[in-house]
Amino acid sequence: MKELNQIITQEQIKNFNSKNYLEQALSVEVKQWVESNLTNYLSKNAENRDEIEHIIDYLNSPEAPSRLQKMSYPQAKNNAEKWLKAQIKQGKTIEETAQDFEIFLDFQDGFKFIKLIGEKAYQKEGFLMGHCVASYYGNEKAEIYSLRDGNNNPHATIDVRRHRNYIEQVKGKGNGSIHPLYVNYILAFFNKIDLEVSSYEIERFGYKQVENELYQKINQIEGLKFLLVKDSQYLYINSVPKN
Amino acid sequence: MSNHEVIKSAIEAKNLKLAKVLLDNLNLDELLKSQYSWQRGPLKDIGFFSSREAFNFFINYLYKQKKHDLIKKFFARSEYLDEVCGVTNKQNFLKLRKITHKNWWIKDFGGLKNAIEHNNFFMVKTMIEMLESSGLSLHISINEKFKHCLRTNFQDKDRDSRILRLIYKKASNTPQILISDIFDSNKYQRSQIKERLKEVVRFFHPKTINNIKYYAKQSLANRELFFYLYKISDKSQKKDFFSQNCSNGLFRLFDNGYQEIDSQVLHFLLKKNLAAVRVRNNQNNN
Numbered sequence: 277m278k279e280l281n282q283i284i285t286q287e288q289i290k291n292f293n294s295k296n297y298l299e300q301a302l303s304v305e306v307k308q309w310v311e312s313n314l315t316n317y318l319s320k321n322a323e324n325r326d327e328i329e330h331i332i333d334y335l336n337s338p339e340a341p342s343r344l345q346k347m348s349y350p351q352a353k354n355n356a357e358k359w360l361k362a363q364i365k366q367g368k369t370i371e372e373t374a375q376d377f378e379i380f381l382d383f384q385d386g387f388k389f390i391k392l393i394g395e396k397a398y399q400k401e402g403f404l405m406g407h408c409v410a411s412y413y414g415n416e417k418a419e420i421y422s423l424r425d426g427n428n429n430p431h432a433t434i435d436v437r438r439h440r441n442y443i444e445q446v447k448g449k450g451n452g453s454i455h456p457l458y459v460n461y462i463l464a465f466f467n468k469i470d471l472e473v474s475s476y477e478i479e480r481f482g483y484k485q486v487e488n489e490l491y492q493k494i495n496q497i498e499g500l501k502f503l504l505v506k507d508s509q510y511l512y513i514n515s516v517p518k519n
Numbered sequence: 520m521s522n523h524e525v526i527k528s529a530i531e532a533k534n535l536k537l538a539k540v541l542l543d544n545l546n547l548d549e550l551l552k553s554q555y556s557w558q559r560g561p562l563k564d565i566g567f568f569s570s571r572e573a574f575n576f577f578i579n580y581l582y583k584q585k586k587h588d589l590i591k592k593f594f595a596r597s598e599y600l601d602e603v604c605g606v607t608n609k610q611n612f613l614k615l616r617k618i619t620h621k622n623w624w625i626k627d628f629g630g631l632k633n634a635i636e637h638n639n640f641f642m643v644k645t646m647i648e649m650l651e652s653s654g655l656s657l658h659i660s661i662n663e664k665f666k667h668c669l670r671t672n673f674q675d676k677d678r679d680s681r682i683l684r685l686i687y688k689k690a691s692n693t694p695q696i697l698i699s700d701i702f703d704s705n706k707y708q709r710s711q712i713k714e715r716l717k718e719v720v721r722f723f724h725p726k727t728i729n730n731i732k733y734y735a736k737q738s739l740a741n742r743e744l745f746f747y748l749y750k751i752s753d754k755s756q757k758k759d760f761f762s763q764n765c766s767n768g769l770f771r772l773f774d775n776g777y778q779e780i781d782s783q784v785l786h787f788l789l790k791k792n793l794a795a796v797r798v799r800n801n802q803n804n805n
Contacts, residue, residue, distance in 0.1 A: 484528045487521070493544040500540070513528045517540045 297328060302336045302411075309335060309344040309352075317349035329451040331356045333408040360406035360450045367403025372396050377422075381468050386426025389434075389465055391419060404430050406450040418444070423461055431458045436471065443473040446480070453480055463503060472506050483510035522550060523564035530566035530573045542580060551589055562593060571639065574606035582614070595619055601629035604646060605637035612645065625649050628660060635686065636668035640679045647689060661690035666700045673697055673719070680722075687723055694723035695730075702734050713744045720751060731756050740779040746787075760791075 297314065301307040314328065331349075334340055334356035341347070347355075376394030392398050395413050401422050402410030412418050417439055423432040432454050435445040446462060448454045454462060459481045466473055475485045483503050486494075491509040494500060498519070501512035522545055529538040542550075551561045562568065567577050581590050594603070595618040603615065604624065616624075624630050625646065634642035647657060669686070672678050687693045701707060701715045719725075728734070731752050738745040749760060 482532075484525045486525050490522055490525070490541070490544060494540060497540060500537075511525060511537075513525075513532045513537065514534060516534065516536050 297332055300329065300332045300336075305342065305344050306332065306335045309347065313344070313347065313349060313352075321349075326448075326450075326452045327353065329447075330360070330407065333406075333451060334359045336408055336411070356450070363403045363406045367400050370396055370400040370403060372400055372428075380421055381465060383461060383464070387423065387461055389421050389423055389461070391421050397422075401430055401433060405433050405447070407433065407447055409433055409435075421465065423458055423465075431455065432462060434462070434465065436469065438471075441471050443469070443471050443477065446473075446477045466503075466505055470506075475508065475510075478503065478505065478510050482513055484513050485509070486511045521564075523561065526550075527564065527566035527569070530569055530576075533572065535572065535576050538576065539580065547581075547584065547586055547589065551593075559593060559599075568602050568606055571606045571608065571637070574603070575608050575611055578607075578611045578614075590615075591618060598623045598626060600624050601626070601633050604630035604642045605633035605639055607639075607642065609641050612642065621649065622653075625653060625655075628664075632665060632668040635665070635682060636671045638672055638675050638677065638679055638682065640681050640685075643682050643685060647685065657686075657689040658691065661686065661693065661696070663696060663699070666696055666704075669693065669697055670700050670704075673722075683722065694719050694725040695728070697723075698728060698734070699730070702737055709741055709744075712738075712741070713747050716744070716747065727753055727756065732759050735760060739784055740781050742781040742783050745781065745784050 297310045298307055301310050310332070331352045335344060335352065337359065339359055339362075340355070344352075372394065373396070376397035377390040377392055379388055380391045381389040390397075392401060392409075395410075398410045398413040398420065401420070402408060405422075409420055412420055412435070417437060419436040419438060421434040421436060422430045423434075424430055431448070433445075433447045434443060435447075436442075437444050443466070446454065462481070466478075479485070486509050488509065491502070491511075494511075495502060495509075497517050499515060499517040501515040503510040503512065522541070526538055526541050529535075529541060550565070553559070553561050559567075562577075565577075566573050568574055578590070581587075594600070594615050597619070600615075600619065600623050603612075607615065628650070631643065631646040631650065633639075634646055650657065650660070669683070672682055683693065697719045698716060701712055701719070707715055720728075728748075728751065731748060735745060735748050738748060749757065752760070
C-alpha cells in the first residue's frame with residue numbers, strides 16, 4: 277500500500293480564499309481570527325488546508341479561549357494539537373449503543389462503514405477523530421459516515437449531502453489526510469454510495485482528474501490505474517505504465 | 520482540471536514514465552502554446568523547471584520528438600536563462616549554448632545564483648568561467664546579494680561541497696556573507712545561531728571573522744554564543760572585546776538598563792574590562 281502516498285501540491289491549494297474558512301467559523305471571534313490572524317499568516321506562508329480546518333475546529337470548541345485576537349497561527353496550531361490529544365483521551369470513555377449507528381458497508385475483515393445516528397456516536401466520532409463532527413448532530417442536511425476498524429475505532433469521517441447528491445468532505449484524524457492504509461475502503465465507499473465527490477477530496481488520495489479526451493487515449497495502457505467517479509476520470513499518479 | 524496539471528503531478532511524483540506516456544498522447548504544440556517566447560507559463564505549468572530531472576527529461580523529450588521549433592521558441596531567443604542554470608545538465612547546456620547568445624546566460628549574475636542555489640556544480644563552474652572570461656571579478660561581485668543562494672546551498676543536506684569551496688576560492692568573503700546572514704536574518708532561534716556559526720567555521724576555517732565586535736554585542740544575552748565568539752576570535756580581536764566600543768552594551772546596561780545581558784557575560788566583561796569601565800566613568804564625570 278506504500279504507493280498510495282498522497283500528493284498534495286502547493287498548487288492544488290494555492291488559491292487562498294478566506295471565505296472557505298469563514299463559513300466554518302462559528303463565532304464572531306473566530307471569524308475575526310480568520311480575517312486578520314490567518315490572513316496575515318498566509319500572506320507569508322503556504323496554506324495547509326487540513327491544518328487550518330483543524331485549528332478552526334479547535335477555535336470553535338468550548339476549550340478555546342474566548343479572546344483570540346492575540347493568538348498567533350503557530351500558537352493556535354500548538355493548542356489544536358494538544359486539544360486533539362485530550363479529545364481522543366476523552367472519547368475513549370464514550371460508549372455507543374446499537375441504536376446510535378447503523379452498518380452501511382461491511383468489508384468482512386473487521387472494517388466497516390457505519391452511518392452515525394445517535395448523539396453518542398457523533399460525540400465519540402468527534403472526540404476520537406479530533407474534529408467538530410459532534411456539532412453536526414441534528415443537522416438534517418448532513419449524513420455522517422465513519423470508517424471503523426475491528427475495535428470500533430474510527431479512521432475516516434465522511435460528510436454526505438444527499439440533497440445535493442454530493443460527498444462534501446472526507447476527513448482523517450484532526451481534519452487531516454486519510455492514512456494510505458484506508459484509501460481502498462474509502463474508494464469502495466464512493467462506489468457504493470455513487471454520488472459526486474469534489475476532485476479536491478479524490479486528489480488527496482494521489483489521483484488526478486484527467487480530461488475525457490486524454491482518458492480515451494490512455495485508458496487501455498497496461499499498468500495505469502484509474503478511478504471513475506460519476507462522469508469524471510481520475511488517474512493514479514503513481515501508476516507506472518508497462519513498456 | 521487540465522492536462523498541464525496531470526503532467527505536473529506526474530513530474531512531482533517523480534513518475535517520468537507516466538509523464539512520457541501523457542506527453543506521447545497529447546499534442547505538444549497545443550500543450551505548450553503561448554504567444555511569446557518569454558511567456559514560459561505553459562512550461563512552468565507542466566513542471567518544466569521544477570527539478571533537474573524534470574528539466575532534462577523535458578528537453579531530451581523535445582529533442583527526441585524533433586520539436587526543435589519549440590526549443591528554439593522558448594530558449595534560443597530568450598534573455599532569461601537564469602532558471603535554466605539551476606537545472607540543466609552538461610549535455611543540455613551544451614546543446615542550448617549553441618542556439619543562445621553568450622551574454623544571455625550571464626545577465627545580472629542570476630544564472631550563477633540559481634546554479635548555486637540548486638546545487639548544480641557543473642553550471643556553477645561554467646558560469647564562473649563565463650563571468651571571468653567577460654572580465655568580471657567574482658571577489659567584488661559575490662556580495663550580500665548572494666546571501667540567499669549561499670545560505671540555501673549551505674543548508675542543503677545533499678550539497679555538493681565543491682560548489683562552496685570553488686566560490687570561496689574565488690571570493691574570500693563567502694564565509695563572512697554566510698556569518699552576517701546568520702546574525703541578520705532573524706531566521707534562527709537563539710540556540711541555533713551558535714550551531715550555524717560553528718558549521719560555517721568548520722567548513723571554511725576562515726582566518727578571521729569580520730565585525731566580530733558587532734556580533735559579540737548582539738550576543739551579550741546569549742552566553743554560549745558570546746563565549747564561542749570570544750574563543751574563535753584572533754588575538755587582536757580578543758583585545759577588541761574589551762575596548763570601549765565593544766562593551767557598549769555593558770555601558771548601556773549601566774546607563775538605562777536597555778540591553779539584556781547574561782550574568783556570566785556581565786561578570787566576564789566586568790572582570791576583564793574594569794579599565795574600560797573606569798575610562799568611561801571618568802568621561803562621564805568630566
